Amino acid sequence: MIRPFQSLCLSLLLAAPAVAQESFRVELGRDGETIGDMRPVFLTFESRPMPAISPSEVARRYHRLFRTSDEPEVRIDALNRLSNIRDRSGEDIGFSPAEEERVYSEAISSYESILARGSYGGRLDELLYQMAKAHALTGQQDASIQRLKQLVGLYPDSPLVPEARFRLAESAFAAGHYAEAESGYRQLIESDDSEEFSTKARYMLGWSQFKQGPSAWNRAAATFVEVLDEFLPQEQSLESVSESSVDTIDDTFRVLALMAARKGGPDTLIAWLDKAQPRPWEHLLFDRLADYYAIQGETSASVAANRAFIEYSPNHHSVPAFRLQVVDVWQAAGDPEQVRMARARFVESYSVNSAFAELKGGQQDKWRSYSRRLADYHYDLGARSAEQWQVANSESAFAQAATYYEGLAPRVGQSGEVLRLAGDARLQAGHFPRALDNFRKAAYEAPGYSEAADAAWAAVTLLRDGVDQQYEAAAFRPGLEDLSDEANRFNERFAGDNRGSGLMADLAARWLAAGNHERGLHYASLVLTALGASPAERYATWQVTARIRQKEGDYGLAERAWNQALDLAESDQLKDVTGDQLAAIRRQLATAVYRQGEVAASQGRLGEAVGHFRRVDSVLPGSEIAIRARYDAANTLLKASDWTAAVVDLQEFRNDHPQHELAAGISEKLVHAWIQSDKPTQAASELLQAAENHANPWQLRLRAAELLNEAGNVAERNALYRDYLATGPKAGDGSEHERLQTFRYRLVETGDDPDYWREALVQSELDSAWHSADTLGWASRSSLVLGARAAAAFTSISLSQPLEHSLARKQKALETARQRFLDAEALGGERVLSESLFRRAELYRGLAKDLMTSAVPSDLNELEAMQYQILLEEEAYPFEEKAIQLHTENHRRITSEGYDAWIGRSLGVLAELHPGRYERSVKWLSWNMESNDGV
Structure with missing residues (x-):
């Protein structure tokens, strides 16, 4: 609790009061159980000038005078003098309490004697005052x-009136007439000469109002506030309170707190105060209210009183003490949760540096203690929640713990451990960037931290896990x-740490995976040159080096690195290398050798390449890569044009590995080798076998057929053509159509039954959507040949009786031949048109001629025979006209196509049919119009 009056009392003890200083003390009576039942009793002293002699000597003389004198006035004056001396000196001189009561009892008769005579040489106001005092001492209160x-x-103008009024009010208060006492005290306060009693009167005015019950407490509060204003007008007043005022001030605070507690608590206090005009003692009043509640066991009310002041005057210098007092109240009540919350509010309130700096030394220590306790509590809570799989609660608790640790770290001497805990809490909360920052500070910015290396390693681990994406953030x-930057920093600061080489080995592997070979080799070299690197780390790093060299095409260096890794793997230094791992290294070593062969082959060093390829089998016998290397050796021989050696290697490979996938391509390579060595028949044989x-x-x-064609083996070639065409192939494009027509044409030229293939050639060309000059030429010529054969068949058919039968056969033959010639025209165009026109015309002329020369039926008479002959002429005439028309059309082609033999033959026929028109000498001239220079 806040106890400012202890320091006040100490200052009073150190201050020496002047001899003539008056003393005023307030004591609560012992006649009640509560403040409301208690009655303050006052002893009043009057200040008078002290004589120049010892007070005790003066008192002794006046005491003797009172005893020896018979004069009432003298005795009364001696008594007054004794009272004044005692009051002024403060010494217990004169009469004992019992004697004083007896003396004043005797003095009453003197007072009454003087009053009875009606004459008195002194002041009557003083006489009345002394009589009142005498009556009071003898128990005659009414008198x-x-x-x-x-x-x-x-x-009314006597200087003794203020005291008289005070005692009248005091009497009314003692009698329980509180309203009357209030009036008396107020009248005294408002008088002009009440300075000596104003403070006492105001204090008692408040009590008079308080005694009148809750309805008058607002007035009482206002009065007590004035009392406190008078005693404690400034901040410095709190440090210089006189000893005689301590109890009065304390009682004033206490009664105000009591009234506020019974009336409405902190809100009532605030209503009695003026927020616009702060008082230096206000915080003591709130503190007293909080104390009152705490003593009564009303914990929540006590806390509310403390918080009320914090809200009422948030910038007051005593606010930290109030916040700490809240913690103490809850702690006394045994409520750990509320204690924790109060501590948290205190820590939060002074987390800012400027606010923390305003705390006193002990308060700063409290802040540090609370921060650490809260941080540890939330850290433990987070751990427990994590064990129960309460992820959200765990992360929240760890985040809160980290906040406390982070706030505490700059305010403790050794911050390393706190920062590391903060980093761990942030890590558990999923706040990875902030965890990293805390670990770094603990490692590199906390002087003297013995576990700095572990904190630095935590930062490295956090980043490594982040790179591996083990966190979802x-x-x-x-x-x-x-x-890498973090690892470099770790390696520089903690060079002797045995974890460094492993970290460098890990980075080498990571940079390899990232494709940065330069960085990978850099970190690998750090491991390979480190004295403390373990065999396992060197083993891993040699593999990284080998892979990088292999990826960069430095296969010789890669082979060296793989050999180093293999030596370590097969040595006694490594115990956990599995057979699969050994096999993998040998495969990589074989690959490095194999790649050297590939490089040599690509650079034209074919002999060296073959050597490397053949060396693979010695590294990894019978392996897949060895098989492929053997295959590539044969291919390299092909590339070197060493056909004989290549054929031998290829055939041996196929014999040794007939089921291998590469064996499927050997046939093609053998074909190539045979062709290149000018042995097409062997190549064809390989193809037919395949x-x-x-x-x-x-x-x-x-x-194979093409190779046989090239070799001149026509019989085998034609057999393949016939077998293939028998499958009924359909051309899918122009090239395929031309190839099929080529086969047919070659069969026409060299095979058996050429007319069969001519018909197939012509029909395929007619049915195809694709044509070429060759296929059209072959087809049109074949069609002409077929048409000529059909024309010969037509000619061989004679017209005999009955005419209609033979004529029908002859016309059918004519149509067959004619169609052949038309097909030839459709396929060959202008190239065959002259021949086709001639042959078609001759078909019609032959039919006309055969009709005219056909025999007349024997059963006709002469007239009928003549008529029959005329009918034949009529039937033959259109055919002859058709023949003339076709020959004439052929003749006309001279103007567009020029003269050829078939046109000449048409002219011969026309000359025969129309001698007058066509049978004449014709000389073909070329006429060149020359320019006439003279024109």
Whole structure:
């Protein structure tokens, strides 16, 4: 609790009061259980000038004078003098309490004697005052009050009136007449000469109002506030309160707190105060209210009182003490949760540096203690929640713990451990960037931290896990460059740490995976040159080096690195290398050798390439790569044009590995070798052999046919053509159509039954959508040949009786031949048109001639025979006219196509048919119009 009056009392003890200083003390009576039942009793002293002699000597003389004198006035004056001396000196001189009561009892008769005579040489106001005092001391209160009233009424301007009024009010208060007492005290306060009693009167005014019950408490509060304003007008007043005022001030605070507690608590206090005019003692009043509640066991109310002041005056210098007092109240109540919350509010309130700086030393220590306790509590809570799989609660608790640790770290001497805990809490909360920052600070910015290396390693681990994307936080995606920078920093600061070489080995592998070979080799070299690198780390790094060299095409260096890794793997230094891992290294080593062969082959060093390829089998015998290397050796021989050696290697490979996938391509390579060595028949034989097991055998057989054609083996070639055409192939494009027509044409030229292939050639060309000059020429010529054969068949048919039968056969033959010639025209165009026109015309002329020369039926008479002959002429005439028309059309082609033999033959026929028109000498001239220079 806040106890400012302890320091006040200490200052009073150190201050030496002046001899003439008056003293005023307030004591609560012992006649009640509560403040409302208690009655303050006052002893009043009057200040008078002290004599120049010892007070005790003066008192002794006046005491003797009182005893020896018989004069009432003398005795009364001696008594007054004794009272003044005692009051002024403060010494217990004169009469004992018992003697004083007896003396004043005797003095009463003197007072009454003087009053009875009606004459008195001194001041009557003083006489009334002394009589009132005498009555009071002898227990005659009513008489005392009566004298005081007389004094006030008769001598209103007497300097003794203020005290008389005070005692009248005091009497009313003692009698329980609180309203009357209030009036009396107020009248005294408002008088002009009440300075000596104003403070006492105001204090008692408040009590008078308080005694009248809750309805008058607002007035009482206003009065007590004035009392406090008078005692404590400034901030410095709190440090210089006189000892005699301590209890009065304390009682004032206490009664105000009591009234506020019974009336409405902090809100009532605030209503009694003026926020616009702060008072230096206000915080003590709120503190007293909080104390009152705490003593009564009303914890929540006590806390509310403390918080009320914080809200009422948030910038007051005592606010931290109030916040701490809230913690103490809850702690006394045994409520750990509320204690924790109060501590959290205190820590939060002074988390800013400027606010923390305003705390006193002990308060700063409290802040540090609370921060650490809260941080540890939330950290433990987060751990417990994590164990129970309460992920959200765990992350929230760890985040809160981290906040406390981070706030505490700059305000403790050794911050390393706190920062590391903050980093771990942030990590558990999923706040990875902030966790990284805390780890770094603990490692590199906390002097004297013994576990700095572990904190630095935590930062490295965090970044490494982030690079591996083990965290789901989208905001935390560190790159490999970040991890490398952190690793470099770790390696520089903690060079002797045995984790460094492993970290460098890991980075070498990572940069390899990232494709940055330069960085990968850099970190690998750090491991290979490190004295403390373990065999396992060197083993891993040699593999990284080998892979990088292999990827960069430095296969010789890669082979060296793989050999180093293999030596370590096969040594006793490594115990956990598995057979699969050894096999993998040997495969990589074989690959490096194999790649050297490839490079040599690509650079034209074919002999060296063959050597490397053949060396693979010694590294990894019987392996797939060794088989391929053997195959590539044969291919390299092909590339070197060493056909004989290549054929031998290829055939041996096929014999040794007939089921290998590469064996399927050997046949093609052998074909190539045979062709290149000018042995097409062997190449064709290889193709025909391969076709036996091929999914599309005709592809190979037709290639073989071409090779046989090249070799001049017509018989085998034609057999393949006939077998293939018998399958009924359909051309899918122009090239395929031309190839099929070529086969047919070659069969026409060299095979059996050429007319069959001519018909097939012509029909295929007519049915096709694709044509070429060759196919059209072959087809049109074949069609002419077929038409000539059909024309010969037509000519061989004689017209005999009955005419209609033979004529029908002859016309059919004519139509067959004519169609052949028309097909030839359709396929050959202008190239065959002259011959086709001639042959078609001759068909019609021959039919006309045969009709005219056909025999007349024997059963006709002469007239009928003549008529029959005329009919034949009529039938033959259109055919002859058709023949003339076709020959004439052929003749006319001279103007567009020029003269050829078939046109000449048409002219011969026309000359025969129309001698007058066509049978004449014709000389073909070329006429060149020359320019006439003279014109």
